[in-house]
Amino acid sequence: MTQELGTTTTPQVSTVAPPRRPGRTGDWWRDAVIYQVYVRSFADSDGDGVGDLRGIRDRLPHLAGLGVDAVWLTPFYASPQADGGYDVADYRAVDPLFGALDDADDLVREAHRLGLRVIVDIVPNHTSDQHLWFRSALSGGPERAYYHFRPGRGAHGELPPNDWESVFGGPAWTRTAHPDGTGGSSRPEAGGEWYLHLFAPEQPDLNWEHPEVREEFDAVLRFWLDLGVDGFRIDVAHGMVKAAGLPDIGAREQAKMIGAQVLPFFDQDGVHEIHRSWRRLLDGYGGERIGVAEAWAPSPERLALYVRPDELHQAFNFQFLRCPWDPERMREVVEASLAATASVGAPTTWVLSNHDVPRHTTRYGGGPVGLRRARAATLLMLALPGSVYVYQGEELGLPEVLDLPDEVRQDPSFFRAEGQDGFRDGCRVPIPWTREGSSYGFGSGGSWLPQPADWAELSVEAQTGVPGSTLELYRAALAVRRDHPGLGAGEAVTWLDAPEGVLAFARDGFVCTTNTRGTDVGLPAPGSPLLASATPEFSGGTVRLPADSTVWWAI
Numbered sequence: 001m002t003q004e005l006g007t008t009t010t011p012q013v014s015t016v017a018p019p020r021r022p023g024r025t026g027d028w029w030r031d032a033v034i035y036q037v038y039v040r041s042f043a044d045s046d047g048d049g050v051g052d053l054r055g056i057r058d059r060l061p062h063l064a065g066l067g068v069d070a071v072w073l074t075p076f077y078a079s080p081q082a083d084g085g086y087d088v089a090d091y092r093a094v095d096p097l098f099g100a101l102d103d104a105d106d107l108v109r110e111a112h113r114l115g116l117r118v119i120v121d122i123v124p125n126h127t128s129d130q131h132l133w134f135r136s137a138l139s140g141g142p143e144r145a146y147y148h149f150r151p152g153r154g155a156h157g158e159l160p161p162n163d164w165e166s167v168f169g170g171p172a173w174t175r176t177a178h179p180d181g182t183g184g185s186s187r188p189e190a191g192g193e194w195y196l197h198l199f200a201p202e203q204p205d206l207n208w209e210h211p212e213v214r215e216e217f218d219a220v221l222r223f224w225l226d227l228g229v230d231g232f233r234i235d236v237a238h239g240m241v242k243a244a245g246l247p248d249i250g251a252r253e254q255a256k257m258i259g260a261q262v263l264p265f266f267d268q269d270g271v272h273e274i275h276r277s278w279r280r281l282l283d284g285y286g287g288e289r290i291g292v293a294e295a296w297a298p299s300p301e302r303l304a305l306y307v308r309p310d311e312l313h314q315a316f317n318f319q320f321l322r323c324p325w326d327p328e329r330m331r332e333v334v335e336a337s338l339a340a341t342a343s344v345g346a347p348t349t350w351v352l353s354n355h356d357v358p359r360h361t362t363r364y365g366g367g368p369v370g371l372r373r374a375r376a377a378t379l380l381m382l383a384l385p386g387s388v389y390v391y392q393g394e395e396l397g398l399p400e401v402l403d404l405p406d407e408v409r410q411d412p413s414f415f416r417a418e419g420q421d422g423f424r425d426g427c428r429v430p431i432p433w434t435r436e437g438s439s440y441g442f443g444s445g446g447s448w449l450p451q452p453a454d455w456a457e458l459s460v461e462a463q464t465g466v467p468g469s470t471l472e473l474y475r476a477a478l479a480v481r482r483d484h485p486g487l488g489a490g491e492a493v494t495w496l497d498a499p500e501g502v503l504a505f506a507r508d509g510f511v512c513t514t515n516t517r518g519t520d521v522g523l524p525a526p527g528s529p530l531l532a533s534a535t536p537e538f539s540g541g542t543v544r545l546p547a548d549s550t551v552w553w554a555i
Contacts, residue, residue, distance in 0.1 A: 042431065054103050083203060084410070089132075125239045148242070150194055241274070246265075372534065376548050378477065410425060440456055529543075
């Protein structure tokens with residue numbers, strides 16, 4: 001499954017994606033709409049029940065027609081799949097489960113032909129325990145210094161080196177089997193040193209103080225940039241550097257999948273030196289290649305440090321994702337996010353769902369109410385200044401799958417003692433393309449997670465061309481956003497007076513009104529309606545905004 005590092009031949013460089021917005025040049029990422037593809041669950045070309053790169057390539061016309069600017073692919077590298085590919089055994093090889101390196105090259109070329117850019121995941125905080133480095137480390141090789149090995153505490157080293165907990169639950173340390181520190185074991189009574197893993201034991205954390213680690217990842221980035229990718233989403237971008245001495249925390253429930261705690265293993269100042277060096281590397285390539293931080297920071301101000309002019313281009317705004325359906329909280333998050341990124345001259349990013357959290361249709365209440373709110377939140381998000389991320393299937397209004405049998409789950413946090421909810425599988429169920437078939441068009445051989453029976457009518461086929469469908473709402477919204485001069489990039493909004501429970505703001509030639517109440521609300525019509533998540537009613541110069549809805553206006 002792995003190969004010797006540095007021996008892979010890089011394919012011929014692909015062409016750079018042409019612009020999808022004629023007349024707009026430079027800094028494409030400031031107002032881009034980027035579509036996240038969870039590779040296992042998007043499209044299966046070979047009928048094995050698992051999505052793959054050829055399946056994605058074949059479905060790229062859907063994304064071009066949707067109106068997005070770029071595609072972000074979750075990891076497809078060689079991996080034992082202990083954590084859905086985020087345990088990488090070889091950063092230069094495509095896992096056979098997803099295809100081959102030629103398939104990655106073909107996908108990038110076809111995306112560029114359609115005007116789509118391609119961003120790939122890079123996982124620098126940890127490797128797989130099957131990576132050649134870690135296998136050598138367990139055998140006492142020099143690569144041991146590339147990870148965090150420490151003697152245990154207690155009379156016989158039987159206790160972990162500190163009290164850090166894994167994000168997936170349980171200790172963040174696993175003890176090796178033998179007194180000389182070789183071999184791996186989860187048994188506390190075993191006799192060797194311990195290694196650090198902030199996630200699963202199969203994902204040992206790298207030691208970014210070692211120069212060989214930094215040099216290797218520079219080479220990995222160049223490998224994929226030479227193939228033609230347009231940038232990287234940097235997994236756990238806040239986690240590569242740990243506090244000196246690895247001090248105890250003295251608290252339980254330390255880390256959440258998307259949290260804001262102040263911790264000695266997250267958001268340390270030393271990570272910014274790494275990101276500055278990567279920005280210089282990216283700037284050395286043509287075509288505006290970008291870096292996007294998956295960074296959990298305790299405040300918008302700390303998050304803004306990752307997108308200073310000499311660091312990364314974007315950072316995910318988890319404050320917005322975590323915000324409840326509450327107008328005061330939403331306004332607070334929007335204001336704080338815009339102020340923080342404006343202070344460093346960077347764009348704000350907005351996201352409602354991803355592969356690590358329940359889908360927002362369900363988070364907002366589920367059923368008809370949750371769908372109404374999800375549609376309204378989408379138009380609100382797309383009206384804000386900056387860049388937007390769309391998670392696969394949200395354009396179909398897919399809900400979270402809450403009734404997966406335990407025997408089909410694969411999320412590692414589901415199987416760990418004292419784990420968190422372990423329900424990430426519910427947002428990773430393969431998406432439906434057609435009304436018929438063993439997996440609603442996902443592939444010819446079923447799907448690796450079972451799909452609900454009522455997803456046939458949520459499929460791309462069922463919603464295409466249907467007025468008022470969620471898919472057509474997304475298509476219309478992205479078209480308006482692309483063409484309207486007042487939408488897209490920017491640093492601020494102008495808040496307008498509105499009835500209680502209504503958010504209203506203006507941009508150049510544009511007004512957005514969002515009614516978060518469960519009842520209709522009347523107000524003077526701000527202008528001419530452009531688009532609405534639910535149909536408003538007009539009477540003279542007034543308008544009644546439907547419950548849980550957003551309307552866009554031209555002024």
